[in-house]
Amino acid sequence: MTITLRYFAWIRERIGRSEETLDVPAEVATVADLVGWLTAKGPEYAAAFERAHVIRAAIDHTHVQRDARLAGAREVAFFPPVTGG
């Protein structure tokens, strides 16, 4: 399945890009699976996801937990805990 990935703040800086569209294999079913799959893609992803437990995710602009399923997702975003206000 084809998914647009968006990265923000220090995750964007470590990966070296703010977005990309990737063809994700079918066995990557959840957000947690996607983190694992990306981490194995290269050292920049491993660096970005090394503190994976603090990273938050959103599917199509909605906050989700790690067990959220990717089926039907157009855009998945990864970002640190938010610090606005």
Added chain:
Amino acid sequence: MSVRVQSEDFDIGREIAAVMTGNTDIGAVVTFTGVVRGAAGDAAITSMTLEHYPGMTESELEQVEAEAHKRWPLHATRIVHRVGMLMPGDNIVLVVAASAHRHAAFEAAAFLMDYLKTRAPFWKKETDLSGTGHWVDARESDDEALEKWKK
């Protein structure tokens, strides 16, 4: 109801006037303004840059605003959040809550801020005197502030 994300500054008086226009049922207007501090702990900062997630930011702010209107009898609310590079002393965020009476307006303004701080996708990066940037860490106290609003 109104949410805006913008790089330009805002004028608090003008925002209040916009809320009041044509609405004589309003008896209380509470505003909160967040401002860039000149230091992070003991270290001076020269600027702060705010990044956000266009699309999701507006959607989250609208949901937070709608939730406030469900909980309190509000006549109007307004959220304005700035992005881009800001200097110490610059405005960051404005929340306006208007109601017939003060309690609803005070509580709704606090609720809007507590919710947006933990849900709206903004990230702050502070630049120190050496020119080095540091991403601001989320505070546990912000999550705790949210707990008191849980039903």
